[in-house]
Amino acid sequence: MSTPEDHQNAGEPTPGAPRPGEDRSASLVHEILSSSWLLSLLALLVALAVGGVLIAAADEQVQEAAGYLFARPTDFLGAAWSAVSEAYVALFHGAVFDGQSESFTRSIRSVTETLTVSTPLILAGLGVALAFRASLFNIGAQGQIIIGATFAAWVGFTWHLPVGVHVIVAVLAGILGGALWGAIPGFLRARTGAHEVIVTIMLNYIAVYLISYLLITPAFQRPGSSNPVSPLLDDSALYPLLLGSGFRLHAGFLVALAATAFVWWLLNRSTVGFRFRAVGLNPHAARTAGIKVEWAYVLVMIVAGGLAGLAGTAQVMGTEKYLTAGIAASFGFDAITVALLGRSRPIGVFFAGLLFGALRAGGVTMQARTGTPIDIVLVVQSVIVLLIAAPPLVRAIFRLPAPNSRPRSARRAAVKEAQA
Amino acid sequence: MKIATRAAVLVTASALALAACGAAPEEEPEETTAGGEEETAEEIDFKGCIVSDQGGFDDRSFNQAGYEGLQLAQESLGIETAQAESTAETDFVPNIDSMVNQACDLTVTVGFLLAGATGEAAEANPDATFAIIDDQSIDLPNVKPIVFNTAEAAFLAGYLAAGYSTTGTVATFGGMAIPPVTIFMDGFVDGVAHYNETKGAEVEVLGWNKDDQSGEFTGNFEDIAAGQNVANAFIDAGADVIMPVAGPVGGGAASAAQEAGDVAFIGVDSDWFDTSPEYADIILTSVLKQMGPAVFDVINESVQDNFSNEAYVGTLENEGVALAPFHDLDSTVSAELKSELEEIQAQIVAGDIVVESQSTP
Structure with missing residues (x-):
């Protein structure tokens, strides 16, 4: 797509979007954010279809049947169908409700697993989404989660505070850690203009190596063990379990709910959020209007980092209960996808987080029951990102008209945007 | 609205097309899959499972070696198998749990990183048995450490x-x-x-x-x-x-x-x-x-109802470790x-x- 078209594209549905000559990444963000819910849904469907093709291709019976495809094509189709449907049924069983389990508790465990895995995704996704709204590409959620988890864990196993107080202090420490790690790129962007993408990526590396180093120092290592794992956190520093010891679901999920509401309020109802959005839409106009753009960059990154830090607390104080170098898994990177799929709206991020949590939780069962490689889930996620990041591709697949090709539909889209 | 309608029609149509694809041949291959299952039904009633660490089963190292031991057991002992590959440390608990949920008779967990998750699962499921490679920190009646000197x-x-x-x-x-x-x-x-x-x-x-x-x-x-x-x-x-x-x-x-x-x-x-x-x-x-043979031996013992929580220690003497030619x-x-x-x-x-x-x- 040529550049001028691009700007038109972004400019028409959202008045006040960057004019030609503006930061190109900003206009890309706008294009992604202004694409419709329909595109997100279609992207998911396409991704599941692509995943289905890969599942079939990876299945041994299908491969066998493909050998005599022309002699008995029904075998091939049948094998492909059963491979794909079995895999997706297992995915559903693992993510929502497991009909094959012997007990009811086991069956509903699936959905609680989904919620558990969603928690860090939602929290970190909110952080990424918030920065997106101010036109900052926060790639650093991974590092912010790690540092947040490290702070929270340290408070969790070295300080021995009374029940109740301990959780709160540990959560605050986690927020502080994440916010600190988020503030650095925000500050550098504001003061020196250093691009936040580069800085956050580099800070991710620093965080990973820092935690690896800390875990072999006496301050963080479990006494009596030479493995790089921290001591267990005190019981008083753990998020309470919501459904008893049979399930992993913990109060971190409630924190995610509250954070979603908070970010919604911040963006849509508060002055600070208005400033973030104004800076995101057009920093020059925002500056002319008297908004301190630099300060907004720092502040939005602090809040975004704090949210990612909360994701870290969900991991270390809820799910894992001790600190390892892999505490953040790939949640920080998945959070970017979650923010994109949720179109950087808090509610959207919440549901995108649930979806990705379901894919992850279900992927485990899919792999164990049907032998489908877990990589398929990653492929589905990646295809979603690919399609979301390239709305024209989805439009081309489903022959949807481009927003600016027909003035009438474009105007409708604009009206829809305004309503939304 | 026109776009939405058109898209909705397209989605429904493609969904129908997909469904049609599958529905027609569903009856015939049912027999082939049933045939496949009969084949396994003749085999012995034992399910051996394995959970990798982040290296994955294609790491040319211990995950792969352990997996090969399981495959060997599948081929020569005729056991059922299941495997779960972990992509991150956070996958350990759910992966092991899904194995327990599948009623695995023996679950092999590969690597000391899985010690915490294995110990928890073993404590919560005293009826299931586990074997863990490269770790012997767990002292439970249903966990067998596989370690190598x-x-x-x-x-x-x-x-x-x-x-x-x-x-x-x-x-x-x-x-x-x-x-x-x-x-x-x-x-x-x-x-x-x-x-x-x-x-x-x-x-x-x-x-x-x-x-x-x-x-x-x-x-x-x-x-x-x-x-x-x-x-x-x-x-x-x-x-x-x-x-x-x-x-x-x-x-x-x-x-x-x-x-x-x-x-x-x-x-x-x-x-x-x-x-x-x-x-x-x-x-x-x-x-x-020699992790593959070790895993095979442990599965074999377990198949013959000789499971014990005594550590398997590979040494030069039992050829669990050796110098290659x-x-x-x-x-x-x-x-x-x-x-x-x-x-x-x-x-x-x-x-x-x-x-x-x-x-x-």
Whole structure:
């Protein structure tokens, strides 16, 4: 797509979007954010279809049947169908409700697993989404989660505070850690203009190596063990379990709910959020209007980092209960996808987080029951990102008209945007 | 609204088309799948399962070796199997849980990283049995540790390296400073020391100091370029035999050694001559850690209702650890050195030489 078209594209549905000559990444963000819910849904469907093709291709019976495809094509189709449907049924069983389990508790465990895995995704996704709204590409959620988890864990196993107080202090420490790690790129962007993408990526590396180093120092290592794992956190520093010891679901999920509401309020109802959005839409106009753009960059990154830090607390104080170098898994990177799929709206991020949590939780069962490689889930996620990041591709697949090709539909889209 | 309608029609249509694709042939292949299931029904009623760590089952290292043991059991014992690959440490608990949920009779968890998750699952499910590779921190009636005293075989490798070296300098490095890695390095250093002692030589080992347990590490098991850099630094310092204990990172060291020309390479875990034939011309030997056979043995015991929580310790004596053949470099190893190695092996088996390491299982 040529550049001028691009700007038109972004400019028409959202008045006040960057004019030609503006930061190109900003206009890309706008294009992604202004694409419709329909595109997100279609992207998911396409991704599941692509995943289905890969599942079939990876299945041994299908491969066998493909050998005599022309002699008995029904075998091939049948094998492909059963491979794909079995895999997706297992995915559903693992993510929502497991009909094959012997007990009811086991069956509903699936959905609680989904919620558990969603928690860090939602929290970190909110952080990424918030920065997106101010036109900052926060790639650093991974590092912010790690540092947040490290702070929270340290408070969790070295300080021995009374029940109740301990959780709160540990959560605050986690927020502080994440916010600190988020503030650095925000500050550098504001003061020196250093691009936040580069800085956050580099800070991710620093965080990973820092935690690896800390875990072999006496301050963080479990006494009596030479493995790089921290001591267990005190019981008083753990998020309470919501459904008893049979399930992993913990109060971190409630924190995610509250954070979603908070970010919604911040963006849509508060002055600070208005400033973030104004800076995101057009920093020059925002500056002319008297908004301190630099300060907004720092502040939005602090809040975004704090949210990612909360994701870290969900991991270390809820799910894992001790600190390892892999505490953040790939949640920080998945959070970017979650923010994109949720179109950087808090509610959207919440549901995108649930979806990705379901894919992850279900992927485990899919792999164990049907032998489908877990990589398929990653492929589905990646295809979603690919399609979301390239709305024209989805439009081309489903022959949807481009927003600016027909003035009438474009105007409708604009009206829809305004309503939304 | 027009777009939405049109898209909705398209979606429905494609959904129908997809459904139609599947619905028609559904009846016939049902028989083939049923036939397949009958085949397994004839087999014995035992389900062996395995959960990897982040390396995945294609890591050319211990995950793969463990998985091969399970596959061997599937083929020769006719057991059912299931496997779960972990992509991150956070996958351990759900993966093990899904195995328990599938009523696995024995779940093998690969690597000390899974110790926490395995212990929890074993405690919560006393009826299920587990075996964990490279860890023996769990003391439960239903968990069998599978560990290897690789220091014994690495001792032989150290002696060999010292005898083989012409520069009087040999080297080793690790991926991470964790017991299953440093135990190789301890044995290697002791083997060199034994050579120095018996021969009055002064062969120097770079990369590991056994006394203060510190040395050269790449920090991970992925960064192959780092392995190359470390190995190049050793080669510049005069080392002509290198033993990297770093999984795939060792490949970087092998390519550095190959480029240097006159540097020999000692592999670990599996026989690198088989797994990395591209370096056949420089592979002196490998310190074998026979995880596949160990996993198979443990499954076999379990199938025969002989499961015990007593640790399986691979040693030179039970051939759980061994020194691989010299393959292409066989002619360059002197007959004298070979016979000395055999003698030392016999002494270790007999207990005359005790190889000690603080990481010894």
